[in-house]
Amino acid sequence: MDAAKQKQLVQDYIEAYNRFDVDGMLRHLHEKVVFRNISNGEVNLTLTGKEAFRQQAQQALSYFSQREQRVTEWQTADSRVEVLLDYTAVAAVDFPSGLQAGDTIELQGKSVFQFADGLIVSIDDIS
Numbered sequence: 001m002d003a004a005k006q007k008q009l010v011q012d013y014i015e016a017y018n019r020f021d022v023d024g025m026l027r028h029l030h031e032k033v034v035f036r037n038i039s040n041g042e043v044n045l046t047l048t049g050k051e052a053f054r055q056q057a058q059q060a061l062s063y064f065s066q067r068e069q070r071v072t073e074w075q076t077a078d079s080r081v082e083v084l085l086d087y088t089a090v091a092a093v094d095f096p097s098g099l100q101a102g103d104t105i106e107l108q109g110k111s112v113f114q115f116a117d118g119l120i121v122s123i124d125d126i127s
Contacts, residue, residue, distance in 0.1 A: 001118055003076040009120055010081050010113050011071075018068050022057045026050060030119040038126045065092040069111075081113045087127075 009028040016024025029050050037045040047053050067089040075082040087107045091099050099105065109127035113120050 001079070001115055003081075005118075006076060006079075006081050006113070006115055007074060009115070010083060010111075013113075013120065014069050014071065014083075020061055020067075022054060022061070025057055026054055028120050029053060030116060030121040033120060034122045036122075036124045038124060040127075063091070063093060063095075064089040066090040072108075079115045081115075083111050083113075085109050085111060 012028055013025055016022075016027070031050050032048070033050055033053055035045075035047040035053050035056075036043050045056075047056055068087070070086045070088075071083045072086055073084040075084075085108065087105075087109060089105050091101050091103045091105065094100050107127055109125065112122075112124040112126065114122040
């Protein structure tokens, strides 16, 4: 798969995420997709398979009333796309970390997408 096609799949995924569109997020995922959330160098969530991803994405819809990932930089190589992101969200619920409903969060991070069989086979969200 060429870099332009990989970039389009990632763009479609991010746009679906921003719209709270779980089906759109799943559209280009491989059945055996692996998702990892990495915070401060530690993996705090790993999901394996499209159905596990669907369940988590569906559950996460209630966490924020607004959310947006905005790509600030694209890097492509072989079967990999890295995007640097600005992330903003408004909490819809109170979190154990102290974040309260209505609070706005702003983060910068990176997502790394890898591809197989013309689909996204892994996503690492790093913050």
